[in-house]
Structure formats: C-alpha cells, structure tokens
Amino acid sequence: MIKVTIDNITIEVAEGTTILEATRKIGGKIVPPAMCWYSKLKGSGGKCRTCLVRVAESSAKDPRPMPKLVASCSTPVQDGMVVQNTTSQEVLDARKAIVEFLLINHPLDCPVCDQAGECDLQDLSFEHGVVETRSEEDRREFPVIDIGDSIKLHMNRCILCYRCVFTADQLTDKRVHGVLYRGDAAEISTYIQNVIDNDFSGNVIDVCPVGALTDRTFRFRSRVWFLEPMDAHRECRKCSGKVTAWMFGNEIYRITGRKDQYGELEEFICNECRFEKKDRNDWVIEGPRKIKRQSVISANHYEKLIKPSVIQPIEGKMGKKEEKT
Amino acid sequence: MSGMIDHHLHIKENKPVAFSDATLEKIGVIISHYPEGQQKSALLPVLHIAQQELGGYLSVDVMDRVASLLNIQPVEVYEVATFYTMFHLEPVGKYVIEVCQTGPCAICGGEQILEHLEKSLGINVGETTPDGIFTLKTVECLGACGTAPVMQVNTEFHESLTAEKIDRIIGDLKEKSNGKTSEVRWAELF
Amino acid sequence: MGRAVLTEKIGIPGIRGFDVYRSNGGYRNAEKALKEMTPADVGKEVTKSGLRGRGGAGFPTGLKWSFLDRKSDKPKYLICNADESEPGTFKDRYLMEHLPHLLIEGIIISSYALGVKSCYIYVRGEFKYIIAILQKAIGEAYQNKMLGQNILGTNFSLDIFLHPGGGAYICGEETALLESLEGKRGNPRIKPPFPAFRGLYNCPTMVNNVETLAAVAPIIGMGGNTYASIGIGKSTGTKLMSACGNINKPGVYEIDLGLPVEDFLYSEEYCGGIKNGKYLKAVVPGGSSVPVLPADLIVHTQKGDKRLLSYESLAEGGFETGSMLGSGGFIVYDEDACMVRNTWNFTRFYRHESCGQCSPCREGTAWMEPILRRIEEGKGKKKEIDLLVSIADKIEGNTICPFGDAAAWPVSSAIRHFRKEFEFHVEHPDIVKNINHGSLIRYI
Numbered sequence: 001m002i003k004v005t006i007d008n009i010t011i012e013v014a015e016g017t018t019i020l021e022a023t024r025k026i027g028g029k030i031v032p033p034a035m036c037w038y039s040k041l042k043g044s045g046g047k048c049r050t051c052l053v054r055v056a057e058s059s060a061k062d063p064r065p066m067p068k069l070v071a072s073c074s075t076p077v078q079d080g081m082v083v084q085n086t087t088s089q090e091v092l093d094a095r096k097a098i099v100e101f102l103l104i105n106h107p108l109d110c111p112v113c114d115q116a117g118e119c120d121l122q123d124l125s126f127e128h129g130v131v132e133t134r135s136e137e138d139r140r141e142f143p144v145i146d147i148g149d150s151i152k153l154h155m156n157r158c159i160l161c162y163r164c165v166f167t168a169d170q171l172t173d174k175r176v177h178g179v180l181y182r183g184d185a186a187e188i189s190t191y192i193q194n195v196i197d198n199d200f201s202g203n204v205i206d207v208c209p210v211g212a213l214t215d216r217t218f219r220f221r222s223r224v225w226f227l228e229p230m231d232a233h234r235e236c237r238k239c240s241g242k243v244t245a246w247m248f249g250n251e252i253y254r255i256t257g258r259k260d261q262y263g264e265l266e267e268f269i270c271n272e273c274r275f276e277k278k279d280r281n282d283w284v285i286e287g288p289r290k291i292k293r294q295s296v297i298s299a300n301h302y303e304k305l306i307k308p309s310v311i312q313p314i315e316g317k318m319g320k321k322e323e324k325t
Numbered sequence: 326m327s328g329m330i331d332h333h334l335h336i337k338e339n340k341p342v343a344f345s346d347a348t349l350e351k352i353g354v355i356i357s358h359y360p361e362g363q364q365k366s367a368l369l370p371v372l373h374i375a376q377q378e379l380g381g382y383l384s385v386d387v388m389d390r391v392a393s394l395l396n397i398q399p400v401e402v403y404e405v406a407t408f409y410t411m412f413h414l415e416p417v418g419k420y421v422i423e424v425c426q427t428g429p430c431a432i433c434g435g436e437q438i439l440e441h442l443e444k445s446l447g448i449n450v451g452e453t454t455p456d457g458i459f460t461l462k463t464v465e466c467l468g469a470c471g472t473a474p475v476m477q478v479n480t481e482f483h484e485s486l487t488a489e490k491i492d493r494i495i496g497d498l499k500e501k502s503n504g505k506t507s508e509v510r511w512a513e514l515f
Numbered sequence: 516m517g518r519a520v521l522t523e524k525i526g527i528p529g530i531r532g533f534d535v536y537r538s539n540g541g542y543r544n545a546e547k548a549l550k551e552m553t554p555a556d557v558g559k560e561v562t563k564s565g566l567r568g569r570g571g572a573g574f575p576t577g578l579k580w581s582f583l584d585r586k587s588d589k590p591k592y593l594i595c596n597a598d599e600s601e602p603g604t605f606k607d608r609y610l611m612e613h614l615p616h617l618l619i620e621g622i623i624i625s626s627y628a629l630g631v632k633s634c635y636i637y638v639r640g641e642f643k644y645i646i647a648i649l650q651k652a653i654g655e656a657y658q659n660k661m662l663g664q665n666i667l668g669t670n671f672s673l674d675i676f677l678h679p680g681g682g683a684y685i686c687g688e689e690t691a692l693l694e695s696l697e698g699k700r701g702n703p704r705i706k707p708p709f710p711a712f713r714g715l716y717n718c719p720t721m722v723n724n725v726e727t728l729a730a731v732a733p734i735i736g737m738g739g740n741t742y743a744s745i746g747i748g749k750s751t752g753t754k755l756m757s758a759c760g761n762i763n764k765p766g767v768y769e770i771d772l773g774l775p776v777e778d779f780l781y782s783e784e785y786c787g788g789i790k791n792g793k794y795l796k797a798v799v800p801g802g803s804s805v806p807v808l809p810a811d812l813i814v815h816t817q818k819g820d821k822r823l824l825s826y827e828s829l830a831e832g833g834f835e836t837g838s839m840l841g842s843g844g845f846i847v848y849d850e851d852a853c854m855v856r857n858t859w860n861f862t863r864f865y866r867h868e869s870c871g872q873c874s875p876c877r878e879g880t881a882w883m884e885p886i887l888r889r890i891e892e893g894k895g896k897k898k899e900i901d902l903l904v905s906i907a908d909k910i911e912g913n914t915i916c917p918f919g920d921a922a923a924w925p926v927s928s929a930i931r932h933f934r935k936e937f938e939f940h941v942e943h944p945d946i947v948k949n950i951n952h953g954s955l956i957r958y959i
Contacts, residue, residue: 046705047873049913068912074705097909101878134902137885138328145334160871178400179871180407182683182700184881185330186871191403192335192385358676360590363716368698369681373640395698408700408870409681411640427602428803428860429759429846465684465864466602466803467641470759470844471766480643514646515677 002079006030006053007087019072019083020051024262030085031262033095033124035102035209036161037073039264044166045073048159049098050124054091057082069094092128099128104135105184106210107156115211117224120263121159142187147177148195150202150216150275155187158212164188164204171200171268188212199238202274206257206265217275218246218254227253229289234282238270244289252278258289332407335385335414342390348378351512352394358515364395368405371395372412373511381421382413410464411480418453418460419506420498422446423477426463429470434486438474439463441488445495458502459495479508518745520733520753521726522769525613531648533655536616542661544736548624549669552735557628561731563739565751570596570687570724571802571842572917573826576731582711583629584719592715593626594722595636597645598692600684601802602864603844606755607725609767611638611645614729615652619675621728623666624735626673629721633674637692640679649677684868688916689722690714691870702872703916726755747773750825754843756785761849763787776800776822777814779845786847793849797932800829801841803861804921806928807854808838834928854936855947858929859887865922876919879910883926890937893944900937904930 001012004022007030013022021039023031032053037045045051051073055066060080069091072083085091103125110116142155160179165188168175177190190196196204205213224246232245232255246254255274257265277283344352352371359366371391372383379387388402406412413421424439443449446459453460469475472484483494501507519525529535536542548557562577583591595618599607611618622634638646653675656662664672683701685691690704693715714720730752734742743751750772756779759765764787770779779785780795789795798813799805816822817836822829829840848857866880883906889895907923914920930937940947 046915049873049875049915052913071705071915076707094909094913098874098913101874101882101909104878104882134905135882137882140881141329143331159874160877175398176400178404179700180404181332181871182408183866183869183871184877185332186877187330187332189332190334191400191407192337194334358678360716363697365698366678366696369640369695370679372681373679397698401698404700405681405698409640409683411682426860427864428799428857429603431860432760432848432852432857465867466600468599468605468608468639470603470846471605471757473759473765477641480641482641482644509643509647511643511679514643514650514679 002077004077004079004081004083006083007085013077015076017077019053019055019070019075019077019081022077022083023072023085032072032085033120033128034073034262035120035124035159036163038163038166038207040268041163041166041170041207044161044163046071048102048161050095050102050128052091052094052098054084054088055081056084056088095128096130099125100130100134102159103129103133104137105140105156106159107139107141109157113154113157113211114214114219114224115157115208118263119211120209140184146216147190148197148201150271151196151205152214152216152219153188154212154214155189156212157210158188159210160186160188161209163207163209164213167204167207167268168196168201171203172198174198199270199272200268202271203257203265203268205274206259206268209263215254215256215274217278222248222253229291231258231286231289232283233286234273234277234284236270236273238272240267240269241273242267243269243273243283245283245285247280247285250280252280252283254278259291337385337389340384340386342379342386344375344378344390348374348512349394351515355515356395365397365401367395368397368402369409370511370515372402372406376412377508377511381417381419382415416453419458419502420478421460421462423462423464423467425465425467425469425473425475427466429466430473430475433473435474438476438486438488438491441491442476442495445492458499479506481508518753518771519769520737520742520745521610521617521729521755522614523733524617531613531615531652533616533652533659533661536614537659541616542620542623544732545620545623545661546667548627548735549667549671554628554630557624557731557735560734560739561628564730564734564742565739565746565749566727566730566734566742567750567826568724569726569730569754569842571601571804573840576723576727579711579723580625580629580721582709583721584712585630587712587719589718590633591629591631592718592720593622593629593631593634594689594692594696594715594720595622595634595725595728596687596689596692596722597636597638597642597725598680598687599642599725599842600639600687600868601804601842601844602861603759603799603846604757604802604842605759606757606767606843608642608645609757610725610729610755611642611649615649616656617729617732618649618725619652619656619661620732621730622675623661623673625721625723625728625731627671628731631721632672633676635676635678635696635715637678637680637686637696639686640681643679646677646679653677683870684864685870685916685918688918691916692722693720700870702870703918705915745771747823747825748827750827750840754824754840756824756843756845758786758845758847760845760847761790761793761852762847763790770824772823772825773828774824776824779824780814780847786845789847789849791849793851795847796850796852797848797854799838799844799846799848799925800824801839802844803846803864803925805839805841806834806837806924807857807932808836808928809932812836812932813838834924835931838928853891854929854933855887855891855940858926859884859891861925862887862922865918865925869918869922873915873919875910875913876915876922879906879919880922882906883922887926890940891947893940893947895937895941897938897941900930900934900941 032051035048052069053072057063059078227246392399566576686701691701710720795810866884871877907926911923
C-alpha cells in the first residue's frame with residue numbers, strides 16, 4: 001500500500017491506483033469530474049481533460065511538483081504524492097476552461113434533448129461553467145442518424161469521449177462504429193450505411209455522458225425526472241437481468257443498466273432486457289433506485305416512495321414536484 | 326468554416342476488388358516486416374498501394390478488401406483512411422495537384438500559385454476538371470520550405486514554383502495524360 | 516567557418532551509393548562501435564557528447580537512452596522519426612536525400628547500444644522519393660552485410676524496415692507515431708507509460724529523430740568529448756538549420772551551435788541577408804510551433820547580448836522576450852510580411868492537423884482559426900484579440916501532447932510582439948481588406 005494526500009486528506013491505496021480512483025476512495029467533493037474515463041472500459045480516459053489536477057509533490061522520493069496539470073484518471077499515484085484538486089485555483093480555472101471548450105460546439109438544445117436531467121455535461125456545466133459564452137462562431141452541426149432500430153446518434157452533442165467505441169470493442173467482437181476523420185471534424189460514425197446490432201449494443205447509450213446516443217424506444221416519451229427509477233430484475237440468459245426500470249405509475253417507460261453514484265454501470269445489460277421487455281409483468285420490481293448524484297432527477301425525492309403501485313398521476317400534471325412524502 | 330459537416334454515409338457497391346498476384350505477394354512481404362499478429366501495422370503501406378493501383382481513391386469495396394487481407398474489421402480501416410490526408414475517399418482526377426498553403430510557402434507566393442492554377446485549370450480548389458484529368462487541392466506543409474512555393478502531383482514534388490513553371494508542368498501532364506504515369510509505384514518501395 | 520560534422524561527405528559525387536560512402540570512410544564508425552566497443556561504451560560516448568534530441572524537444576539523447584527498459588524480456592525497438600512535418604523544417608529530408616547511409620550507420624550504432632534488433636524508419640508518406648532513396652540504400656547495406664545477420668562478422672544482427680506515414684503532422688509526436696505504426700489513427704497516447712517502457716506493441720521502444728541518429732555516427736568517430744567541445748554550454752555539437760522565407764539563400768546549413776543569429780542571417784555563407792534588400796521584421800527560429808520574435812529580439816536578447824543559435828540563448832528571456840531552437844526551422848519574415856495573416860495561416864495549420872482527441876486542442880484550435888481569419892479580413896473586433904490570448908492560454912499545458920502548446924504559442928507570441936498590427940487590422944478594415952499592409956505597420 002502507498003500513501004497519497006489529496007486536498008489535504010491522506011489515504012492508503014494499492015500501487016497502480018490512479019489519482020482519480022484514489023479520490024473516489026475518499027469520496028465527496030474532492031472527486032474530479034470524469035467525462036471520458038470509465039472504470040469498466042479498458043483504455044478509456046485522458047481525453048476530455050475535465051479531471052485535470054495539480055501534482056504539488058510527485059512522490060516522497062522526488063517531491064518536485066509536476067510541471068503541468070495531469071489527467072487524474074490516467075496518472076498513477078506514487079508513494080508520498082501530494083495532489084491538489086479543489087484546493088488549487090489553477091485546477092479550478094483549467095476546469096472552467098475545459099467546460100467552455102466542451103460547450104462551444106455543444107448545441108444548447110437541452111430542452112429537446114432526452115439526456116436532459118441525467119446529462120454529465122449538464123451537471124458539469126452547472127457546477128463549473130460560466131453563464132455567458134464567449135464564442136460567436138457557428139456551432140458545428142452534423143446530420144442526425146439512426147444506427148439501427150433502437151439507437152439514435154446526435155453527433156452534434158458528442159464530446160468525443162470514445163466510451164462507446166471502447167464499449168463496442170470490449171463487449172462485442174465486431175465493432176462497426178468508430179471515430180472517423182480528425183480534428184474538429186472528427187465524428188462517431190459507421191462510415192457506411194450500417195447498423196450497430198449485437199446483443200450488447202444498447203450499452204453505448206448508457207455509457208454516453210451526453211445525449212449523443214439515445215434510446216429510440218424511449219425518445220420523447222417522458223422527461224427522466226418525471227419517472228421513478230426502480231431496481232428490477234428478471235431471468236435472462238444473456239445478462240444478469242439486473243436493471244433499472246424507469247416507471248410512471250405501473251408503466252415501464254424505459255430500461256437502463258444500474259448506475260452507481262458516478263454514473264457508471266454496475267453491469268452491462270443485454271438488448272433484450274433493454275429494448276424488448278417493457279411490460280411490468282416482465283420484471284420483479286425490487287424498490288427505488290438510489291440516484292445519489294447532484295442531478296435534477298434527485299430533486300423529486302422519489303426515494304421515499306415505497307411501491308410504484310401507489311403512485312397515481314396527478315390530474316393535469318406529469319410529476320409530483322411539490323409532493324414531499 | 327464551422328457549421329454543417331456532412332461526411333455522408335458511403336455505399337458499399339460490392340464490386341470485385343482485384344489486386345494483381347504480384348501486388349498480393351508484395352503485401353505479404355510488407356506484413357512480414359511486422360511481428361506475428363501485428364499485421365494491422367501494414368495498413369498504411371497497403372492503403373497507399375490500394376489507392377494507387379485500384380482507381381486512385383479508396384472506395385468502400387477496396388477498404389473492405391484491405392480489411393480482409395489484414396484480418397481486421399472494416400471500421401478499423403475507415404478510421405485510419407479518414408484520419409490521414411493522403412487518402413482520397415471520393416473519386417479524383419488522374420493527377421491530384423496539391424498546393425502547399427502553409428506559412429513559409431504562403432510568404433513566398435504559395436497563395437498566388439494556387440490562384441494561378443485555379444485560373445489555368447478553370448476549376449476551384451476541391452474540384453476536378455470535367456475531363457477527369459486534374460483534381461486541385463490544398464495541402465499543409467510538405468517539408469520543402471527552402472524551395473517554396475511547392476506542390477505535389479500524386480506525391481511527386483514540384484518546387485520553386487513560378488507561374489511559367491506551372492504552365493509547363495500542366496502542359497506536360499496534359500500531353501502525357503493518355504499514357505501511363507511515370508510515378509513510382511508504392512508496391513515497389515518495400 | 517561552419518564545421519561539417521554531419522554533412523562532411525555531402526559534396527562527394529555518388530555519396531548516396533554504398534560503395535562511394537564506404538570508400539570515403541563510411542561505416543568505419545559502425546565498425547569501431549561493433550568491434551571495439553561494448554554497447555554501454557557507445558551509450559557513454561553519446562552521453563558525454565551532450566547530444567540533444569534534434570527533432571525539436573532538445574532532450575539529452577544519452578539520458579533518454581538510459582530510460583529504455585533493458586531488463587524487459589520483450590523485444591526492444593528503435594524507431595527513427597522521419598515524419599518531418601514541422602512548417603519551416605526540411606533538414607531531415609536533406610540528410611536522407613543526400614546521405615542515406617549516414618542515417619543507416621547511425622541507426623546501426625544506436626541499435627547496438629540499445630540492444631535493438633528491429634528498427635523502423637517512419638517516413639512521412641509525402642516523401643515517397645525519399646523512401647525510394649532509403650529503400651535502395653537499405654538494400655545495398657543488406658547486400659554488403661551491413662544489415663541483417665551478423666553485421667561485419669560480429670554477433671550483432673539488425674533489420675531496418677521502412678514505414679510510410681499517411682499525411683498527418685501529429686505523427687511526429689512520438690506516441691502518435693507509434694499508434695500510426697501499429698496501423699491506427701495518429702492519436703497521441705496518454706503518458707505514462709512512456710515508450711521506453713511500453714512503446715511499440717507494448718515493448719520497450721526508443722524513438723529518435725533522423726538528425727539525432729545520424730549524429731551518433733560521427734560522435735563515435737570523434738569521441739563524445741570532441742563532439743562536446745563544439746558548440747556552447749549545454750548546446751553541444753552542430754545542428755542542421757533549415758532556413759526559409761524572405762531570405763536570399765534559403766536552404767539547409769550545418770552550424771556550430773552558438774553561432775550568432777545575426778551572422779547566420781546576414782552572412783553570405785548562410786542566409787545571405789533579406790531578399791530584395793528589405794528590412795527584417797520577424798523570425799520564427801525553430802519551426803512554426805515556437806514563439807515568433809520581432810527583429811530586435813531575434814538579433815539581441817532583451818538584456819542586449821547577442822542572440823545565439825543555441826538552446827539556451829534562443830530561450831533567453833522566457834516566453835516574454837525569448838523563443839526556442841526547436842527543430843531548427845528558421846523562418847524569416849521581411850518588412851512586408853503580415854503577421855496577422857501568418858498567425859492565421861499557422862493556426863489554420865494546427866486546426867487542420869489536430870488529431871481531435873482531447874477537447875482543449877480540438878475545440879481551441881477550431882475556435883481561434885475563424886477569429887484570426889476574421890481579423891485578417893478586417894472583420895474582427897478589438898476584444899477578440901484578448902480573447903485569442905485567453906484561448907491560447909487555456910489550451911497551453913492542458914492537452915494530452917505538446918501539440919496544444921505548439922498551437923497556442925504562435926498565437927500568444929504574435930499578439931505579444933505585434934499587437935499593434937492586430938489592432939490595425941481591427942481599426943482599418945478598409946485598408947486590410949484590399950492590401951497586404953505589412954509595410955504600413957512600420958509607420959503607425
């Protein structure tokens with residue numbers, strides 16, 4: 001075990017742990033945001049730069065600071081390392097800059113985006129962004145395309161985190177989409193008319209931090225914050241069958257994998273569970289899913305609701321924002 | 326420059342892709358330059374060969390054939406072909422003229438050279454002459470700044486350009502346009 | 516005046532061929548290394564020589580070599596970085612075109628020192644005719660048992676393979692080059708791990724520039740100490756400078772490091788002064804990525820000392836009043852050159868060449884470029900000049916690879932030293948719309 005100090009908190013971690021993983025062990029506000037790194041996807045990380053931190057002391061052996069800010073997701077800790085995240089103004093300034101970069105070409109179409117309410121970029125901008133944009137350039141636009149019956153690709157919203165590419169690489173043996181072209185013209189694409197079609201392809205929706213890849217079987221059916229996420233399971237031959245069912249009354253609006261407090265899937269689920277099982281009777285409902293993150297979904301205080309069957313839609317209203325049971 | 330980017334989806338035509346036996350043998354040699362299991366390393370050289378020998382650009386069919394030769398997924402080829410500027414994804418003229426526009430060439434008249442070419446070929450940058458002989462493109466630094474301005478015609482360099490020199494080069498190319506190009510074959514370089 | 520260490524044999528007719536090279540003392544240094552020295556001895560001489568990476572970073576070669584994970588039981592690779600693409604730089608091309616066997620000799624010695632059995636020369640694809648020259652030279656070296664099994668009758672064996680790039684400046688960055696060599700997009704890798712531990716195919720890998728590897732041959736010949744006695748301070752030896760732009764004699768020149776910039780610029784032996792008798796306006800001394808310096812600061816430092824062509828002297832004054840030696844791509848601008856147009860031009864280059872992998876570089880270069888274009892066309896706003904400085908500042912240091920810095924420095928330095936010219940563009944749209952106003956600026 002080696003010692004690392006992050007924002008004045010010292011913790012012991014196993015050798016090979018990254019700075020970001022160490023912060024997650026500590027938890028709380030000192031955990032840097034991660035838009036591209038995904039613990040379950042090998043090779044991910046380093047690209048979005050939102051998790052940049054300052055290494056004030058490299059190690060006990062070599063206490064010199066690192067010359068530049070480093071991506072905490074891909075920098076392993078060393079014994080005696082001292083890291084600054086929220087305690088460094090330089091880091092906070094850099095993060096603000098990164099958010100600005102990520103937003104200059106991101107369409108501000110949250111009102112019509114299905115990801116709104118559970119969007120990592122929305123949360124990130126809320127926490128670290130600035131109100132005004134300094135960019136007067138036209139935003140980059142791409143045509144919207146369907147990749148298969150169940151997945152829609154809004155390239156405009158993509159921040160090129162590469163997570164969906166790693167997912168396809170690591171869950172399936174025949175990846176048909178990738179990052180094509182380069183620079184600011186780079187895009188996620190299949191290059192030819194093609195469908196992403198295999199038993200686990202739907203997971204690209206869950207790993208997408210923004211609304212670039214969305215579930216066509218759910219699109220525009222409801223705002224996520226009007227729905228109650230419920231842990232549910234079923235017998236499934238392809239995956240664990242453990243999912244989150246997003247419900248309104250007795251109706252299942254959509255199925256996703258179960259996400260942890262950092263928005264990462266606990267397990268990847270199969271397309272049959274995700275896209276085809278929308279009947280209440282397909283599932284055993286376990287109870288409310290904890291959504292710990294600072295997202296608007298949590299504002300509904302749904303957690304205290306005991307059983308989905310007791311929820312009655314209020315006449316004329318889709319949700320129960322005022323209702324605090 | 327921002328605004329709509331439409332990399333349209335390409336069509337697989339399922340046309341036969343026929344490398345000659347000699348070229349296939351050469352590709353085998355190239356693959357042997359890399360350790361076993363690392364045949365993907367041969368992708369760039371094989372794409373150069375494919376583009377030169379199979380129509381001047383990389384069609385989906387050609388790229389899919391390259392993928393099967395190297396035992397990789399087609400998308401792995403598309404990812405690479407769209408990243409590097411030497412690969413053409415759409416049909417081009419017999420001679421692709423690429424004029425350097427980067428700083429050192431620009432201050433030595435590179436921009437005027439481009440204008441001159443547009444006028445004398447009667448096309449704009451990015452276009453191909455109606456007879457299919459010339460495609461005019463711009464390119465970033467070719468690493469020949471000491472002999473600026475420069476351009477390449479299908480990877481053959483032409484340096485210290487002047488309007489007169491260009492007229493001569495274009496004239497020569499037009500004359501030769503029915504015959505075979507004198508270009509070095511990529512397949513011979515390995 | 517200039518000593519020819521690398522280019523000593525360049526004038527000999529037929530030197531591109533093996534026989535002429537060999538009969539003029541070529542491969543004698545390889546013979547010395549393989550037969551009379553241990554690999555460690557070779558490494559020591561290179562360390563003593565003070566040779567620094569000639570691709571642009573200027574990192575001490577001996578030290579870099581010492582990082583290679585020799586204990587690993589995996590194969591070790593040497594990669595010769597011949598992806599010369601830095602605007603203003605064309606020295607490696609010159610070296611490979613005229614002295615291909617010098618490069619091969621340098622590679623043999625370096626591979627011997629590093630315990631490498633396979634070397635790949637990654638040549639930018641546009642240099643197809645260079646690939647042909649190298650291929651012929653490598654073939655000759657094999658025929659003459661200078662490559663392959665048991666070189667010169669020793670136990671040492673080495674294969675060299677040529678690998679063409681596909682047109683991407685970023686592949687000059689060593690980890691992007693490795694990705695490219697593996698048949699992938701040229702996306703730089705996240706470091707650590709460094710290539711010396713996990714490089715090509717996850718094996719220990721050393722990536723060195725053409726000029727660096729070529730210099731190893733004469734270093735073994737003359738000894739590290741003798742090489743180190745050339746030059747000044749920590750800038751030892753000779754350097755190939757590629758001079759271009761508005762000068763009388765553009766070309767590649769071998770200089771002793773430490774040569775005063777003024778001498779290089781004005782002497783008949785080198786650049787021969789500014790073309791058409793004009794005044795000097797600015798110089799980008801080390802390839803497009805390094806900060807531009809105005810005439811007064813390139814000839815003398817802020818302190819008033821003579822500015823020398825050395826790593827230290829060019830950096831004197833930091834980014835406020837200094838620049839960098841970089842790759843030695845010496846771009847000269849005369850009084851008529853428009854610094855706004857040039858800055859826009861370079862930024863367009865960086866936008867075009869960004870791999871697009873990390874957000875500050877992808878979004879930042881694509882943000883700066885249209886702003887600069889507007890200013891150049893007389894459609895800019897004054898506040899956009901500061902916006903550019905701010906964007907450049909936010910790209911710098913926050914990216915995966917040094918490309919971000921390389922894209923930011925030309926912008927911030929041009930505005931630092933030529934702000935008036937940017938303001939002139941904003942304030943006189945009618946004038947700048949129609950003419951290249953370079954000389955006008957001198958009178959404002």
